[in-house]
Amino acid sequence: MIVTSSGASNSPLTVPVTLTVSAPASTITLSANSLTFSGTATMSAPPFQTVNVTSSAASSVSIATGGGQWLAASLSSSTTPATITISANQANLAAGTYGGVVVITAPGNSNSPLAVNVRFVVSQATNLTVAPTDMSFVYMVGGATPASQSLTITANQSATVQTSVAGASWVSLSSSSVNTPSTITVNVSPGSLPVGTYQAAISITSSGAANSPQVVPVTLIISDKGMLASSPSSLTFTTTAGGSNPGVQSINLTASATAQFTLAKSASWLNVSASSNSTPATLTVSANSSGMPQGVYQGSITISSGTATNSPMTIPVTLSITKPLVTSAPTINTVVNGASYDMNGFAPGSIVSIFGNLLGPQTGTVFSLDGSGTLAGTLGGVTVTVNGIAATPLFVQNGQINAILPFNLGTSGQATVEVQYNDQTSVDFNIPLVPSDVQLFTANASGSGPGSILNQDYSVNTAKNPAAPGSTIMVYAAGAGTVTPAVAAGDVAGDKLSMVTLPYLATVNGEPANVVYAGTAPSLLYGVYQFNIQLPADLPAGAQKIVVTVGDSSSQSDVTVYVK
Secondary structure (H helix, E strand, C coil): CEECCCCCCCCCEECCCCCCCCCCCCCEEECCCEEEEEEECCCCCCCCEEEEEEECCCCECEEEEECCCCEEEEECCCECCEEEEEEECCCCCCCEEEEEEEEEECCCCCCCCEEEEEEEEEECCECEEEECCCEEEEEECCCCCCCCEEEEEEECCCCEEEEEEECCCCEEECCCEEECCEEEEEEECCCCCCCEEEEEEEEEECCCECCCCEEEEEEEEEECCCCEEEECCCEEEEEECCCCCCCCEEEEEEECCCCECEEEECCCCEEEEECCCECCEEEEEEECCCCCCCEEEEEEEEEECCCCCCCCEEEEEEEEEECCCCCCCCEEEEEEECCCCCCCCECCCCEEEEEEECCCCCCCEECCCCCCCCCCCCECCEEEEECCEECEEEEEECCEEEEECCCCCCCCCEEEEEEEECCEECCCEEEEECCCCCEECECCCCCCEEECEECCCCCECECCECECCCCEEEEEEECCCCEECCCCCCCECCCCCCEECCCEEEEECCEEEEEEEEEECCCCECCCEEEEEECCCCCCCEEEEEEEEECCEECCCCEEEEEC
16 A cells, blocks of 8 residues: 655655455354253163264364263264264163263364263153962852952053953953053853863053063863862062061952861961951961061961862962162263363362262252252262362252362362262262363353343343343353352352452453453352453444453353344
8 A cells, every 4th residue: 555645755655455364263063962862761772863063174073972871972984074973772771861961072173172962861661560460260060150350450650551361262351452550350251161270361461561461371270069269379579678568469269169268377477367258258468578688488378168179278478588779889970061061171169060870869859048048068868079078069860960169179180079879989080170161151051052141131132132232241151260259169149249360351253342240140159150241332233252261261162142
């Protein structure tokens, strides 16, 4: 460019102008930020799902998983574009909801790493229970048709079952299709069958039941003399050592002709009573396992009648006492920043997510404030320690814990994380300590996209409710490190606010933005940080990237704020 002036001694003046065109920073993009799998315990694993990874420039890419051995992931290629195949397998998992994460790292990309949150909902397997387990009818030639008997079908969750009879036309059922719980009436029609013993089987099937089909043998005894019959013909009780007594069971006692009877038992742990001293009658049987060690115990009930040819009749009873259930120790698979799933380092007071197995109860438990307005160090029977210092649990479940790290942690080296649950302690898991690792909370909890931001009027910042240029927004974050005055994790920031100790700044759309406030978030738990940021007055409309820097750490590069 040449500048001239008739009155200037150094005219004309040549001003060099250089235009530098830089390649835009490469970023990676995921086709999905979260996945949900559904499965049923003991059944086959659900189908795999895929996530596509692309980038604005070809990049190397790698993945890592956290959350448990049930989660697996593989890459179709070590460079972008690539497809991640993610699968879940409920083998050895109890019913419950499990959380995991797949972390995608692509060095050289400004928004690396990214995370795919994986949720696995495992439903309880349907199991059928049928009582009695076998049925017997007796018929005296020329006498009355044997009374019908009831077959009870239950399941641990609602199920539709089909019933059918194999091996005989002399058995009929009141229904062939029922919803559990239900009672089926079983009838026999001896007709002109000769004296003898006849066998049939009732089959109970359900397409969704793990233990389908259930088969109930049916015996018909035709005699020209009086005979006793019992349904079922044997009983088994099961419990654990030191556990409660097993449930009461019953026996239907019938005879081809009305018969009086007496009862006797062979074991002190066995109890039996009868609804009547003549047939037909119901026998109520129970087992008292109190104080008995592990083992298998045999007993019997003897039924005697002066008019039955098969008297005395013996019904075997088994009591099986198993070992008490021993809970395995919790296992930590990974620890990540609770706002972005970043694993680069952990600052004092960080909110983290811990993924693993047997970390807590099957049903998730969320924190609540105690009478003094603070959080307890134990939640749902779970405690978390970091370098021996108690952390504050916010949410606990089998596969995931959310917690606030102690504010009095160090800022260099490593720390050991331990989880205690059911009197079992996990193996130490090491995490790197840093002065700060600030990460912004996002509206969809994925760690990227629109941030968890309030406008100046405290309304939620959205595409339909953007912030005005020059206004002040409130941005929420984790991992900003120590604050002054010092605070304790688990307390609530009320009137007492503390400022971030390390230097801080912010940019919006690459422009410096004035940070009006940086510290603990009013009315929220210590561990949540609030940055009040004044937007530059010349911002263009739309979703603009916002980055917060604390000390040597910077937040995600792909979190946005909506601007008018």
